Amino acid sequence: MVSPVTVIDQRPAAEMPGPSTKFFGIDNLLIYQRDPLAAFEHYAAYGDASHVALGLYHLYFFNHPDYIHDILVTQADKFNRWSRQKEVVGKVVGNGTFNADGDQWRKQRKLVQPAFHHKRIQTYADVMIRETQRLIDSWQTGQEYDLAHEMLKVTMAIIAQTMFGADVQGMEATISHALTVCMETETRQMEAIIKVPDWLPLPRKLAFRRAIKTFDDLIYGFIRARRATGEDTGDLLSMLLLAADEEHGGTMTDREVRDEALTLFSAGHETTANTLTWTWHLLAQYPEVEAKMVEEIERVLVIARRPCKTCAACPTRKWCSKNRSGSIPRLLG
Numbered sequence: 001m002v003s004p005v006t007v008i009d010q011r012p013a014a015e016m017p018g019p020s021t022k023f024f025g026i027d028n029l030l031i032y033q034r035d036p037l038a039a040f041e042h043y044a045a046y047g048d049a050s051h052v053a054l055g056l057y058h059l060y061f062f063n064h065p066d067y068i069h070d071i072l073v074t075q076a077d078k079f080n081r082w083s084r085q086k087e088v089v090g091k092v093v094g095n096g097t098f099n100a101d102g103d104q105w106r107k108q109r110k111l112v113q114p115a116f117h118h119k120r121i122q123t124y125a126d127v128m129i130r131e132t133q134r135l136i137d138s139w140q141t142g143q144e145y146d147l148a149h150e151m152l153k154v155t156m157a158i159i160a161q162t163m164f165g166a167d168v169q170g171m172e173a174t175i176s177h178a179l180t181v182c183m184e185t186e187t188r189q190m191e192a193i194i195k196v197p198d199w200l201p202l203p204r205k206l207a208f209r210r211a212i213k214t215f216d217d218l219i220y221g222f223i224r225a226r227r228a229t230g231e232d233t234g235d236l237l238s239m240l241l242l243a244a245d246e247e248h249g250g251t252m253t254d255r256e257v258r259d260e261a262l263t264l265f266s267a268g269h270e271t272t273a274n275t276l277t278w279t280w281h282l283l284a285q286y287p288e289v290e291a292k293m294v295e296e297i298e299r300v301l302v303i304a305r306r307p308c309k310t311c312a313a314c315p316t317r318k319w320c321s322k323n324r325s326g327s328i329p330r331l332l333g
């Protein structure tokens, strides 16, 4: 792996600006663990490219879009995923696109790409509208809702239906708990100074194993159901199950399909749920921006008459009118 510093800055790490360390990076690690966001802001104060020794690792932070473009696009071939991340995240999603490198990544990426073709995305709009409508219909005026949970419910329903033709209604809390356990475990294990073996019967290790089993049951359930019908619905799951394995001949194993499917399932709903939740939170603080957004949505939907046929039936419209006076529901939790 070529260090970002060699490629972009041409200066050795020692010369890059950043916080100094007194105890082999442990002081920086403790600061980071206490408040990662504050730590990121602190590093950014050193400039567009900064370096910090964090425990045993040297981390490089790039805050300029040109640097990021260089790393992710122009010189992407020179960068690998962090080995510790690969190992830890791999315990959950195996070798799916999110965690793969090099040729393996290229192969996987090519395989899932058609699911994101703009023509397919247009067909996802129907599911998005239906699920948004269902969520709004379930809300009672005057009632307070935990928006983070509501957004998770809707994005999870959308990803399950668009990618796997599956209904996860009623399972949201279990899945979301499993995802939280996995993400917290991954973060803890990536930051850990000492590795604790996963086979130890400690409460956290047992919770991690249970969380992985929740995902195994869920995704292998999708796979079994689809194999049983033998149907090609053209969605991501069918694509994965029917894809030819160029390297070994035949099709992908269930484990390979599981890894890719779980990657898309988890990457595809938690991020969007968080984005939506924070969007509502921010809009509630800036009514003038909210009003502009409402105006734009109404105007664009009326002009395009898409994806809803009549504006009155449009869930976004209903959302807007429900919230016109009192603004966005209060964010809880």
Ligand code: HEM
Binding pocket: 097, 098, 099, 109, 263, 264, 267, 268, 269, 271, 272, 275
């Ligand atoms: C607002 C929503 C989203 C945000 C903020 C977000 C953020 C990110 C980020 C930062 C990465 C890079 C991670 C890394 O390489 O370390 C990533 C990768 C990825 N995301 Fe998202 N994502 C979002 C939505 C989605 C959705 C909706 C899907 C799928 C339906 C998805 C699937 C993926 C996949 C498969 C990768 C790995 C891509 C690759 O390495 O080629 N993401 N996402």
